[in-house]
Amino acid sequence: MVAGPRRRGAALVKALHSAVLEELDEVGLGRLTMDGIARRAGTARTTLYRRWANPGELLLSAIGEAYPVEEPSPVAGExxxxxxxxxxxxxxxxxxxxxxxxxxxxxxxxxxxxxxxxxxxxxxxxxxxxxxxxxxxxxxxxxxxxxxxxxxxxxxxxxxxxxxxxxxxxxxxxxxxxxxxxxxxxxxxxxxxxxxxxxxxx
Amino acid sequence: MVAGPRRRGAALVKALHSAVLEELDEVGLGRLTMDGIARRAGTARTTLYRRWANPGELLLSAIGEAYPVEEPSPVAGExxxxxxxxxxxxxxxxxxxxxxxxxxxxxxxxxxxxxxxxxxxxxxxxxxxxxxxxxxxxxxxxxxxxxxxxxxxxxxxxxxxxxxxxxxxxxxxxxxxxxxxxxxxxxxxxxxxxxxxxxxxx
DNA sequence: ACTTATCGCTACAGTTGTGTATCTTACTCC
DNA sequence: GGAGTAAGATACACAACTGTAGCGATAAGT
The missing domain is CATH 1.10.357 (Tetracycline Repressor; domain 2)
Structure with missing residues (x-):
């Protein structure tokens, strides 16, 4: 985490969504922890608990944010x-x-x-x-x-x-x-x- | 674990192989622990550490035991x-x-x-x-x-x-x-x- | 039966994560 | 620029797992 201006609201949520996805890649689903995600995002665990009850909820929220995917229609002709x-x-x-x-x-x-x-x-x-x-x-x-x-x-x-x-x-x-x-x-x-x-x- | 005669050697190993596979189904790869496997197999953690260094080794050993699979040749005619x-x-x-x-x-x-x-x-x-x-x-x-x-x-x-x-x-x-x-x-x-x-x- | 290897039990200190409470700090908006 | 809100920091008791050590207990081989 680079020390910048204190994040809040949507920007903070977005950072946490990124963090949980990165964490998932590195440690796998079973080892996702509030602690690890908070550390990676450079914030306090308390901030996470204010919004989500456990890593699973956080992860679902991150997935949900990315949907619905705008699927560019691949229909050109041939x-x-x-x-x-x-x-x-x-x-x-x-x-x-x-x-x-x-x-x-x-x-x-x-x-x-x-x-x-x-x-x-x-x-x-x-x-x-x-x-x-x-x-x-x-x-x-x-x-x-x-x-x-x-x-x-x-x-x-x-x-x-x-x-x-x-x-x-x-x-x-x-x-x-x-x-x-x-x-x-x-x-x-x-x-x-x-x-x-x-x-x-x- | 049913209290039977004390297992050892190959029989014990086989039981532990079953245990690690069951445990994997229930908790997932990331939450495999020596503790959980030992508990499920009804034995002591020390027994596991005498053979494997961590749950991953134990799991690989269980997989390895099942190979090579005898693949019945499915070639009959039509x-x-x-x-x-x-x-x-x-x-x-x-x-x-x-x-x-x-x-x-x-x-x-x-x-x-x-x-x-x-x-x-x-x-x-x-x-x-x-x-x-x-x-x-x-x-x-x-x-x-x-x-x-x-x-x-x-x-x-x-x-x-x-x-x-x-x-x-x-x-x-x-x-x-x-x-x-x-x-x-x-x-x-x-x-x-x-x-x-x-x-x-x- | 006697020996030997090995298994089960208990204990321990150390680490990591949980969930909550409390307090300070810093944004934001009017 | 002052008030209100939300983030960050710290502390805590609790729980789970780790890896090792020591000590009976028991199965297997001779």
Whole structure:
């Protein structure tokens, strides 16, 4: 903490929101403490207790502040480019500390059921839709067959990105996103041009 | 702890392995303590310290004991049935506490980098291959075009199952696994029979 | 049965975090 | 520039966990 003018109100809250997200990254969900967060934010524990009862509440408040995310609509025109763009937006979103916080809570659902339940509420309102937005749009336009856009297909891109994150621990590079679109999403939609092998078997 | 004959050696270690996995489920990775594990196992803390230096070591030891998993080869004959079976095996594996432990460590990579690194070592030797085994087998047989089995395709099934687990918090039912195969994997491999919509767009 | 390794128990000082109370300091607004 | 409000500092009793030490008690091997 740099010694500046004394913070209060919204500015202070914002600083504490940052602090709890940083703390989460460093110590993990289970070791979040009012003490640690206060220390990191350079303030007194009493200040935290005036607003939140425990680290979980503080964390939820930090997550809630970042929502609803303004999702720039990735619908420009061409299907393939739109899909790639939507995955890039997903990665961008996931890069944000808030996204990691969500991930951390969901991963330890069993250990923190109340926290997970509260989180689900936060999310039901503003769903995360990335490739789904693009697919729905193009299905309505007729670019792709409406019947081929199932819930599973809508989840495909997100699933591959999440899996990569879990396995490797880093975000996927652009090349990987392109491969997801070319090797998986487009073929599933019926576009066989981008993958090896003809439509019917050899 | 039921008061039975005093455990020692391998039996004791096994009990402690169970205890640490149960404890992980209940309190999460960050709140694992020697104290809590010892209490749950009905033994003294000193007994734990005689073998492991901290809860992380104990947990790794518990995970290591469960490996290498004997993966029953899900290759019976027909591609579709084999794929479904391989996903069922994946779900079965993921149901085991050990799998949840792995998941917990990977989810908090940033907070526990040493633990994650040690885990990666454990895994590099015996990789988890479920649908991949089936795909490789059938590619060698010529049932499917070898060129269509890319690393992404091999990961597709696992990714969808993992994503479901994260989003819903429960394991997917059989119906969902069938949909993964019929709506995603088979279409990507070039089999258009199981999904709505013609091969070329309308 | 006798020995030996090891397990369970108790105790201890030290550390960290909790939640509250109290008091001083410094912004903000009129 | 004075009043009111909110932040920061300090102190406290309490609780949980740590890591080590010492001492029976008990299972296993000969």
């Amino acid at each position: 299907l393939r480019a739109d899909l790639i763009r939507s995955l890039e937006l997903l990665v961008e979103w996931a890069r944000h500390p808030t996204a990691r916080a969500v991930q951390a809570i969901l991963a330890e659902r069993r250990a923190h059921p109340e926290l997970a339940a509260r989180l689900d509420e936060l999310f039901d309102a503003s769903g995360r839709r990335f490739t789904a937005t693009v697919l729905d749009h193009h299905a309505r336009l007729g670019t792709i067959a409406p019947g081929s856009v199932t819930p599973l297909v809508e989840n495909l891109g997100e699933a591959m990105v999440v899996k990569h994150w879990i396995d490797v621990g880093r975000e996927p590079d652009r090349e990987y996103l392109v491969q997801i679109v070319d090797q998986l999403i487009l073929p599933v939609l019926g576009d066989r041009s981008a993958v090896a092998g003809p439509c019917a078997g050899p | 591609l579709r049935a084999d794929l479904i079976r391989s996903l069922e095996l994946l779900v079965e594996w993921a149901r085991h506490p050990t799998a949840r432990a792995v998941q917990a460590i990977l989810a908090e990579r940033r907070a526990h980098p040493e633990l994650a690194a040690r885990l990666d070592e454990l895994f590099d030797a015996s990789g988890r291959r479920f649908t991949a085994t089936v795909l490789d087998h059938h590619a060698r047989l010529g049932t499917i075009a070898p060129g269509s089995v890319t690393p992404l395709v091999e990961n597709l099934g696992e990714a969808m199952v993992v994503k479901h687990w994260i989003d819903v918090g429960r394991e997917p039912d059989r119906e969902y696994l069938v949909q993964i195969v019929d709506q995603l994997i088979l279409p990507v491999l070039g089999d258009r029979s199981a999904v709505a919509g013609p091969c070329a767009g309308p």
